[in-house]
Structure formats: C-alpha cells, structure tokens
Amino acid sequence: MNNPTKLRLFCLTCMPLIEFTDKGLYCEKGGFFIDPWRPVDKAVITHAHADHSRWGMKKYLAHHLSIPVMKLRLGKINTTGMNYGECKRVNGVQLSLHPAGHILGSAQVKVEYKGEIWVISGDYKLIDDKISTPFEPVKCHTLVTESTFGLPVYKWKPQAEVFAEMNQWWRENKEKGLASVILGYSLGKAQRILCSIDSSIGNILLHGAIHNSNLALRECGLQFPKTELITKTTEKEKYRGSLIIAPPSAFGSAWMNKLKPYKVATASGWMTIRGARRRRNVDRGFILSDHADWDELNQAVKLSKAERVYVTHGYTGIFSNWLREQGYDAHPVTTEYEGELSEIGEGASREKESE
Helix, strand or coil, X not given: CCCCCCEEEECCCCCEEEEECCCCEEECCCCEEECCCCCCCEEECCCCCCCCCCCCCCEEEEEHHHHHHHHHHHCCCCEEEECECCEEEECCEEEEEEECCCCCCCEEEEEEECCEEEEECCCCCCCCCCCCCCCCCCCCCEEEEEECCCCCCCCCCXXXXXXXXXXXXXXXXXXXXXXXXXXXXXXXXXXXXXXXXXXXXXXXXXXXXXXXXXXXXXXXXXXXXXXXXXXXXXXXXXXXXXXXXXXXXXXXXXXXHCCCCEEEEEECHHHHCHHHHHHHCCCEEECCCCCCCHHHHHHHHHHHCCCEEEEEEECHHHHHHHHHHCCCEEEECCCCCCXXXXXXXXXXXHHHHHC
16 A cells, blocks of 8 residues: 555656655656645645645746735745746756646646656646636646545536526525625635626625635736625625625624625535535535536546546545546545535545545
8 A cells, every 4th residue: 555645656767757745746856846735945836725825835836827816825925927838847857737727827737757747637627617717638647636526426517507596596685685695715716606697686795805816816817797895884784685705714703794684605516415505504505616526527537548547635535446447547645635625614524435
C-alpha cells in the first residue's frame, strides 16, 4: 500500500516527475509545487479558492484572471500571470495552463519532461457556465483528478432548468413579502448565480464577502447586473422581495437576523441528496455545482487518454476502484483539498466511506 503522505511516482523512463509530499504536489525536476498547502518557494496555482491558493509562498504562478482575487485574499504577494496555452520551460520541464471550467481563471496544469506528460486538473467541470473559460481536455500519460462528487448519484440537471426553478422561487417569495436568501461560495458560485438569475424580478443585495470578490473580478472584465452591498445602514424594508446572496458561513449568524422575514436556500451539488438539505436546515436546495458530476468525471478521464489516474479529494477510494474496474491504473491519494465540503459543514465521514 502506498504511503499517501509521501508517494514518489515515476515516469516511463523511471525518472521521478511528480511526488506527493506533506507540502503538496512537487515537481522535483522543475523545482516547483502545484497547489501546495504549506509554505514553499515556488507555487503553481490552479485557481484562487482558499484550499488551493494559500498564504506563505515566496512566488506564485497562476492564470492572469486568478491573480486579482488571490491578491484580495492573500494580500501583498509575488505573482506571475500566464495565459491558457502559454508554455514556460523551468529547468528543462515544460509547464503550461489549460482551461478547467471550474471558476474564472481556473486551470489544469500540464507538466511535460522528456516526453512524459502529467496533467494536474485541480477542480473542474465540463459544463459551460458562461463565466469560466470552458474546460478543454488535455491528453497525458498520468492524470491527477478530483472526485468531489465521485458517486453515480451525482448527476447535474441542465443549468437552464436550475435557474428557472431559482427564478420561480424568488418570485413566489417576493409575492409573500419575503426576502430570498441564497447561500453560495463568494468566489464562483455567487457570480454564476448573478450572471444567470433573472435580475428583472427585483433588487439584488450582496454580503460583503461577495461584493469584494466582485470588485476584484471586475478588474478581469466580468460584468454583473446591478447589485447593492448590505451595510449597517441598509433599511430593513429594502430586504423584502429582494434576492440576497451570501456565503454559507453567514447562515445562522447575527448578520442573517436582520434579513427577516426570509426564506433561505443553498446552491450546491450536495442538494442532490435530500438529507443534506435537512442537515443544513434550509428551506430549499438548488443543485448547482462548480465541480464535475459523475458522468463528467468519467468523461474527463476518458478524454485525457491517461493510462494512470491519481484521485486527490472527494470519494477517492470509490472513484479509483471504479476506474480500476474500467482498466485504468488508478489510486487514491490523500491531500488537503476540500471541494465543496464546507458548504454543508461536513466531509470527514465521506473520506472514511471512500477508504
């Protein structure tokens, strides 16, 4: 059994290319880490979510569109931006970024050395959300993939259907004089809702965390419908009939009390399972995820043409077992990435289930 905290992997020429260490994914030949969770000298970042882009690195390299939010969250950092498809040679290793479709600026990292190709996909989805650059498959010998929703039960509805349900829910609440509160990540999910919701229904108000993310994303050219930041001086009547978008951490807080009367919903892939909504104690769940569902995970692996697959977070054991049954050389690997676990405040039991 491989040690998940330090797993040295070999390319076809038996020279080490990538190793999984207690700091993260390390390319020894290039001298850089990919999405490290401990401070290192050189970090290549797949996207700006906090579990993949962490504080303390001496140098960061990421897609140009990720950098404004990285600076918002991490402060003054030393960053270098790249475009999709642009190649850099680092100590003989060829490095490039390719669209992951997860959030704006998200990238798959392609690492090539002496003909051996690895792709570290980070988080991704194959559906076009109309905000992110759509996912592009990258052929490789070895693929490192997530499996946040790596069970057959997770199959997403068409995006248009989800937003039609969301619009109707908002209209019904407005007719009753209620605020409609939707909980979603401040980076990615919130912007996806803003760009697809029917803003003609009423006013849209934002939690400060989402407002600040939007300010950074506007630097990247992303446009949003008219919104208003909720402050201490926002009049209570303003909330009635409005749509309010807030991060999951706001649920149950004193900040929420001032919005009453309201109905609250969570927008997450976890809403596929009715019990998840009950555990969050929300009124409604909308199935909306920035991660690949079961079919998309399998499609991404197939399109990569990979011979070996390493599964880094989610239902790692279950998905890697399934891939082995399909003929792949697949293995689970322990990392500190979270996927969408914090949206419903659970996840530890899922890793136990996947072992």
